[in-house]
Amino acid sequence: MRDDLVQLGIFHLFSVSGLHLFALLAGLIWLTDRLRIPKEAAEWALIALLPLLPLLLGGGAGIVRAVWLSEIRLVTARMRLPLSRLDGFSLVLMGNLALQPYILHTFGGQLTYLLAGALYLLPPGPRLKLNLQLGLIGLPVILAHTFRFHLLQVLFNWLLVPVFELAVMPLVLVTLIFPDGPWTGPLERGLQLGEQSLHALTTLPGDVIFGAVPTGLAVLGVGVVLLSLARRQKRWLIGWLVAAWLVANVHPQWRVTLFDVGQGDAILIEAPFKQAAVLVDTGGRGFGTVREPPAKRAIVNYLHARGLNHLDILVLTHADADHVGDAGLLTQLMPVRRLVTTTLAANHRYILAAKAGQVVSHTPLLAPATLTVGPLKLKVVAPESADAKEKNADSLVLYGKIDKYFWLLRGTRTGRWGARSRH
Structure with a gap:
């Protein structure tokens, strides 16, 4: 299934995965409010339990980032600390680098912090436009690691990411905690059907084998994309794409x-x-x-x-x-x-x-x-x-x-x- 997701370019599931955590936390706070549990007690309980989530969901870069961002938000709210969202993001990145110095040398680490950071910097707008912007920002990193992209990946992310983030991931988490619930069988069948559907999507045209983009050129590409979006200069992005394709594909020697x-x-x-x-x-x-x-x-x-x-x-x-x-x-x-x-x-x-x-x-x-x-x-x-x-x-x-x-x-x-x- 992961191979299918990579071919379709649905990298948000790995890089910004963790957004479902915020929806889950909001749901838990709503539930505790309906049960008349004091909000302060509920939030302190979440602060204590959140660090255990990576043990259940795996220690991927996206999960670790989401857990600690949630932790900082809750602590900041409870203690009334003057920290902005970007401050919290920076603290999480520095902490992750202290514990895993090579996290930004991995594909998952690069994408999760690049795209999550971009979410704080990009102006609000329609979700499809935001997916397009995130796809462009992550493109140089994706080409450096997978050597390919899908022409329909923005559409796939727009359609499928909400399903994973707001439905599949929270249900899987609940099933991990309560494995004998009546929803386990239907969820498993639904996941199998979803996997078959994703594999069917890989047969659609649009998979482009681009070639390997060197690391330095990929870093330059991220900067070019950010400047192009900020100044609305498409020709810079087009120029980088042409240069990257020539480097990756023009091989004059045997x-x-x-x-x-x-x-x-x-x-x-x-x-x-x-x-x-x-x-x-x-x-x-x-x-x-x-x-x-x-x-x-x-x-x-x-x-x-x-x-x-x-x-x-x-x-x-x-x-x-x-x-x-x-x-x-x-x-x-x-x-x-x-x-x-x-x-x-x-x-x-x-x-x-x-x-x-x-x-x-x-x-x-x-x-x-x-x-x-x-x-x-x-x-x-x-x-x-x-x-x-x-x-x-x-x-x-x-x-x-x-x-x-x-x-x-x-x-x-x-x-x-x-x-x-x-x-």
Whole structure:
């Protein structure tokens, strides 16, 4: 579900999550008032109990910020201290930095304090306009960490954040405290339906793979967006977006990247100016499963960071799990224009799983065919026939010139990193 929220750009749920806490506190104070519990006693009880909430809801940056902002507001009101809302926000930020000095080096920490601080500075206005402004302010940080944004994310935040903040989150909190309530079953079914609906939304067009924006440029971007909103100068924002896109997407050199996928291989070949992107093998989970396999955590994230929204060719050298076991996962996450395998491996379950993803065409190859895409030409050296008795003997071997070097890419373990020479 978190992956779906990230793809849709609904970052307010993580960054400004905690706004539901203020609604919950207001509801509790209203309830204690109706029960004729003295307001002073109710507020002192909340002051005592609030620090326990991160233990129930998790210690995320958004929750910690919201809890301590609520704590400061209640204490300020009770003791009549002359603190403004911005003063309280600054105290919470300084306290969080004292306890977690690297909080502003994390994605959640950066967004929660940036967007929550912006809420204090932005003038009041329609909620849709406010969502648009928050989306623009957070955009440089989002691009620096996720390398993508959704064209409909402002609309998604406008529609869905109130549902989460004012309904789902408070109900989940109440369920944590009273797990046997009659609402638990309907809430669980509602959450499952909501998760299915969110996943369906990810199929809508509008997901833009932008590429990685360097940290310094992202910090500059936040300043540019704030100045653009303050002075209503759109051209500054447009200028920053153009500069950021050029930095993230203009790659004038050849590049060969070797991914750490454990025992198997995963080698990405990039031609200058995105003329070709070829991945040889994907790695796999032949020796156990992990929550974030390298095909998702490393390969797809890296492709997005390079501004690549598809692969021109995916070469699966042979049907061993440690080389192509995650090919099915990769083609679910990344469109592939052409899948290349040997003739013998074409009907293996790992290859069929890859073909079931976002694959346009599949080409079985044997030597002496030539694999050509853009300026890249790789000759198929082996296998010469489809009568191999075991998978390693059926492995594709590719040879060709990449930039100034000649590379021999062998899928079998004896040549796991390939070889290169000038001759």
